[in-house]
Amino acid sequence: MDSDEDFMSAVSSEDDILPDDSENEDMSGGEDFDDFDEPDPDLGISKDFGQRKRVAYDIPFQVYKPADIQKQQDELVNEVNMILDIPKGEAAILLRHFRWNKERLIEDYMDRPRQVLEASGLALEPASLPKLEVLPGFMCDICCEDGDGLESFAIKCGHRYCVDCYRHYLAQKIKEEGEAARIQCPSGGCNLIIDARSLDLLVTPELTARYHELLNRTYVEDKDTLKWCPAPDCPNAIECGVKKKDLDKVVPTVSCLCEHRFCFGCILNDHQPAPCELVKRWLKKCADDSETANWISANTKECPRCGSTIEKNGGCNHMTCRKCKHEFCWMCMGLWSEHGTSWYNCNRFEEKSGLDARDAQAKSRVSLDRYLHYYNRYANHEQSARLDKNLSQKTEKKMVQLQKESGMSWIEVQYLNAASQALQTCRTTLMWTYAFAFYLARNNLTEIFEDNQKDLEMAVENLSAMFERPVTELADSKLKVELMDKTSYCNKRRIILLEDTAQNLADGRWTFNVELTGSAASSGPSNRA
Amino acid sequence: MSKRIAKELSDCTTSPPPGISITLPSDSDLHKWHVTLTPSPTSIYAGGTFGLVVTLPPDFPFRAPHIVFSTRIYHPNVTNDAAGNICLGLLKDENWKPGSRLRGVLEAVRGLLDEPNPDDPLEPRIADEFRREREVFDKNARAHVVSYAKGKPSFVVAAPAPAASGKEGKGGKA
Numbered sequence: 234m235d236s237d238e239d240f241m242s243a244v245s246s247e248d249d250i251l252p253d254d255s256e257n258e259d260m261s262g263g264e265d266f267d268d269f270d271e272p273d274p275d276l277g278i279s280k281d282f283g284q285r286k287r288v289a290y291d292i293p294f295q296v297y298k299p300a301d302i303q304k305q306q307d308e309l310v311n312e313v314n315m316i317l318d319i320p321k322g323e324a325a326i327l328l329r330h331f332r333w334n335k336e337r338l339i340e341d342y343m344d345r346p347r348q349v350l351e352a353s354g355l356a357l358e359p360a361s362l363p364k365l366e367v368l369p370g371f372m373c374d375i376c377c378e379d380g381d382g383l384e385s386f387a388i389k390c391g392h393r394y395c396v397d398c399y400r401h402y403l404a405q406k407i408k409e410e411g412e413a414a415r416i417q418c419p420s421g422g423c424n425l426i427i428d429a430r431s432l433d434l435l436v437t438p439e440l441t442a443r444y445h446e447l448l449n450r451t452y453v454e455d456k457d458t459l460k461w462c463p464a465p466d467c468p469n470a471i472e473c474g475v476k477k478k479d480l481d482k483v484v485p486t487v488s489c490l491c492e493h494r495f496c497f498g499c500i501l502n503d504h505q506p507a508p509c510e511l512v513k514r515w516l517k518k519c520a521d522d523s524e525t526a527n528w529i530s531a532n533t534k535e536c537p538r539c540g541s542t543i544e545k546n547g548g549c550n551h552m553t554c555r556k557c558k559h560e561f562c563w564m565c566m567g568l569w570s571e572h573g574t575s576w577y578n579c580n581r582f583e584e585k586s587g588l589d590a591r592d593a594q595a596k597s598r599v600s601l602d603r604y605l606h607y608y609n610r611y612a613n614h615e616q617s618a619r620l621d622k623n624l625s626q627k628t629e630k631k632m633v634q635l636q637k638e639s640g641m642s643w644i645e646v647q648y649l650n651a652a653s654q655a656l657q658t659c660r661t662t663l664m665w666t667y668a669f670a671f672y673l674a675r676n677n678l679t680e681i682f683e684d685n686q687k688d689l690e691m692a693v694e695n696l697s698a699m700f701e702r703p704v705t706e707l708a709d710s711k712l713k714v715e716l717m718d719k720t721s722y723c724n725k726r727r728i729i730l731l732e733d734t735a736q737n738l739a740d741g742r743w744t745f746n747v748e749l750t751g752s753a754a755s756s757g758p759s760n761r762a
Numbered sequence: 763m764s765k766r767i768a769k770e771l772s773d774c775t776t777s778p779p780p781g782i783s784i785t786l787p788s789d790s791d792l793h794k795w796h797v798t799l800t801p802s803p804t805s806i807y808a809g810g811t812f813g814l815v816v817t818l819p820p821d822f823p824f825r826a827p828h829i830v831f832s833t834r835i836y837h838p839n840v841t842n843d844a845a846g847n848i849c850l851g852l853l854k855d856e857n858w859k860p861g862s863r864l865r866g867v868l869e870a871v872r873g874l875l876d877e878p879n880p881d882d883p884l885e886p887r888i889a890d891e892f893r894r895e896r897e898v899f900d901k902n903a904r905a906h907v908v909s910y911a912k913g914k915p916s917f918v919v920a921a922p923a924p925a926a927s928g929k930e931g932k933g934g935k936a
Contacts, residue, residue, distance in 0.1 A: 375823055375860045377765040392861060402860055405824055410856070421852075421862030 290505060290728075290735035294473040294487040294497065297459075299449070302470055306452050309335055317342055322429045327353050329414040329448075332455040353426065355389075363388070363431040365396055373398055375419065388431055392420035396435070403427075403436050413447030463500050464493035473497040480509045481749045482739050494658075503661055506734035507669040510749050515668040519608065537566050607671040611664050617697070618660035621653065624700070628653045631704050639708035648713060652700050652720045659693045659727045666730065674744040678737055685730040692723045766823055767792045770864045779869050787917065793818040796917045797868060801875040806903050807835065810911025814871065815919050816864070826858035829871060832917045836899075836906035838878045838889035846919060849884040850874065 297305070306325075313324040316339055330353035331338040342349045365384045372379035373395035387393035394402075402419045406412045416432075418425045429448075436444060453459045453470045462469045467489060475485040475497055484505045485497040494503040496512075504512045533544045536552075538559035543552065545563055552563050560569035632646040639646075666686045673679055696719040699712075706712055737743050771792065774784050781800040788794065797814035801807040813832035819825040831846030839849045851857050852870055883889030891899045 375766060377769045394861070398860065401824055417859070419859050419861045421859045421866065423859075423861070 289739055290484070290486075290731035292473065292475055292483060292485045292487070292497075294471055294485075296462075296487075296490050297470045297472065298490070299468045302449055302452060306333075306449070309333065313338065323355050325448075326355060326414075326426060326428055329353075329451055329455070333452060355426070355428070363428075363434050365434070368393075371395075375402075386431070386435065388418055388425055388427055390418050390420070390423050390425045392418050392423055394419055399435055400437070403432065404440060407436065407440055407444050407447065411447060413444050414451045460497060460500065462489040462491060462493055463495055464489060464491050467491045467493065471497065482741070484508055484735065484738070503658075504665045504668075505662060505731055506738070507665040507672075508738065508749060511669060511672045511745070511747070512665070514747060515611075515671065518604075519611075534563070534566065537561055604671065607667045611667040614660045614664035614667070618657055618664065621656045621660060621697070624653060624656075631707075635704050635708055638705065641708070648717045648720065649700075649707070652696060652716055655720045655723045655727075656693065656697055656700060659689060659723050662727050662731065663690055663693060666734075669734070672745045672747055674746050676742075676744055678742060681733065682730075685726070685733055689723070689726040689730050692719070692726045695719055696723050764792060767818060771795070773863070774865055774868065779865055779872070781872055782868050793820070793822070798915055799868075799872055799875075801872065805875045806900055807837075807875045807907055807911070810907035811913070811915050812875075812911055813915030813917045814868075815917055816868075823860040823862070826853050826855050827864060827867065829853060829867070830919050832919045833915045834906060834910040836888065836903045837874070838880045838883040838885055838892050839874055841884050842888065844919065847884065848874070849879075849882055851882070 306328075309328055310321050310324045313319060313328060313335060314321045317324070319327065327338055327342070327349065328335065331341070338349070363386070365386050367382055367384055370379075371383060371385050371393065373383065373385065373393075375394050375398035378395060384396040385393050386396055386399050399419065403416065406416045414426075416427045417423065418427065432444060433441065453461060457476070458474055459470050459472050461467075462471060469489050469491065471487050471489060473485055473487055475483055477498070479485075480498045484507065486494055486503045486505050487497045488494040488503075495501065496504055496509060499509040499512065501509075501512060507515070533542050535542055536554040536557065536559055538561075539554060539557040541554055541556045543554065545552070551560065551569055553560050561567060562569055628649050632643075632649050635641065635646050635649065636643060663686070666682075666689075670679075670682070670686070673682070696716075699716055699719060702712075707716065734743075771784065771786075774782065778784070781802060783798045785796045785798075786792070786794070787796050795816035795818075797816055799812040799814055801810065801812070811833070812835060815830050815832050817828040819828065829848055829850075831840050831848065833846070834842070834844065835846070836842060841847045848871065850867075850870060852862065852867055878889075878892055880889035880892045888899070888902075891902070
């Protein structure tokens with residue numbers, strides 16, 4: 234790729250990236266595809282770590298609107314159309330078959346055109362325009378109708394069916410099964426793919442729209458470097474060169490034109506600085522019942538005879554199981570009868586089974602405390618971020634009010650919006666620092682991390698407190714300057730923290746309590762991370 | 763589409779494929795077929811007679827027919843229970859083509875009795891046995907024929923074939 238410089242200029246201000254059409258052609262070449270065993274051409278990720286120390290947490294990406302996506306496809310189709318002298322409709326089918334790898338298509342086609350055409354469902358004869366025909370004595374093999382004047386249709390394989398059956402078949406494929414690029418001839422055992430022009434002829438207008446939408450989808454879904462923005466109703470796609478196998482080295486947060494910030498690796502909302510694998514584990518840990526189990530093991534014991542779970546609810550160590558009436562000592566779990574009269578001073582403390590039980594309990598308690606420490610902070614920031622969001626919805630009102638009261642212009646009150654944005658982003662980052670820290674094994678770098686975390690947290694809390702003051706106070710020009718200073722300080726602290734964590738992650742200097750190159754760093758089925 | 767079904771039915775009854783005979787449990791319902799299957803003489807199941815219940819969905823032939831064994835059979839690709847579900851690629855909705863013929867499908871089912879497909883099993887244990895201990899498999903298969911597949915087949919299946927409503931929204935990709 235030759236567009237690193239372009240990318241860099243784009244990421245320097247991530248909030249106002251506009252798709253630059255002049256770059257689009259750059260994206261068409263050099264990508265790899267999973268099903269072709271080629272070494273991954275480097276899209277500049279590892280290179281960037283060396284070059285771009287200043288913004289290690291920030292990765293290059295590009296947003297494409299639907300028109301851009303269409304344009305890219307059209308350009309590829311035109312190129313293939315010109316180079317190979319194949320009609321556009323067939324060029325598109327071939328490109329889809331080759332998952333939009335133009336180079337490979339051209340190479341393969343030059344070598345063995347026959348096999349390529351057959352494999353992608355295109356027969357050999359030059360295409361004649363598809364048309365409906367009325368043939369004498371025709372009977373449709375699907376519905377077995379044979380009326381005079383029955384319109385019929387066949388693609389090149391010659392399997393002919395009446396137009397109604399053909400339409401029914403296509404409607405089912407397009408509408409219900411969401412298929413578009415690879416609909417085969419309705420004949421059993423015939424793998425010929427129905428080309429775009431035949432579809433244009435056959436499907437009803439409302440279905441054509443859906444069909445083209447599905448074709449666009451295959452373009453994005455076939456390419457590993459493209460992903461849809463997951464925000465509801467957002468039609469944009471994002472291109473990013475980060476590979477699944479890089480996800481233990483980088484947290485690829487991207488931001489769409491719709492302002493949704495998400496991780497290109499796992500499609501979840503922005504979770505810097507925590508890598509995808511940790512996020513996945515953390516969310517699972519927080520969602521499932523494992524902590525309930527921890528609580529049980531920390532706070533209860535099992536009756537040594539019947540195994541019923543018992544929570545001690547009084548001070549006396551003489552336990553009688555409600556269920557089996559077994560009497561035992563809560564301290565040592567031994568038989569109560571052996572304690573004689575010295576029950577107040579458990580004399581079997583050193584006994585091994587009792588020791589083991591106590592060890593397990595202590596360990597469990599420590600791990601629970603540790604988890605709760607991080608979880609509470611994580612959850613707290615999550616909640617605060619939500620509240621800040623509500624606040625930001627009120628910000629606009631605040632801004633209008635401020636304008637009225639202070640006589641400032643709309644531009645002049647933008648600092649409130651900036652503060653609100655900063656609060657939300659920083660809170661999200663803070664929230665994930667706690668999930669990150671939970672899995673972080675102590676080494677000499679963790680202290681720096683914790684200092685950064687603390688500094689960011691303090692900056693955020695200061696800003697947050699100030700932001701909640703009444704508008705009348707905020708109009709004061711001294712306070713305005715202070716608020717702006719605090720906002721920029723917050724953003725700066727966040728960047729310092731992200732840079733530090735991202736750089737160390739890229740250099741492999743963190744050690745985690747869990748395996749980061751685990752089996753499921755992302756949601757994709759074929760995982761190489 | 764009753765024309766198509768009528769044609770398929772007459773195809774299969776006037777010149778039935780080898781080892782296959784069809785009756786309708788109810789003359790008014792063309793969507794339910796009872797098939798009596800006689801394996802080829804070389805099949806390990808030779809000597810038995812098997813019942814198949816074919817249910818054609820309302821939007822047949824745009825959706826695959828549903829076929830189950832109503833006779834218990836010891837086979838890697840058929841559930842070893844009273845439901846008798848079959849694993850056959852041709853019968854899966856995503857592979858089904860409206861141009862496919864029932865005749866071909868029934869022949870394919872009969873073909874399964876000659877050549878089980880252990881690579882795509884419904885009963886992994888039986889598939890494993892088929893691959894590794896063929897003698898044991900053969901013995902079990904024959905024993906099942908003796909216990910279940912002698913005499914006139916019954917057409918009672920445990921779980922009724924799903925009434926192919928056909929409108930399972932697969933719109934998840936939207």
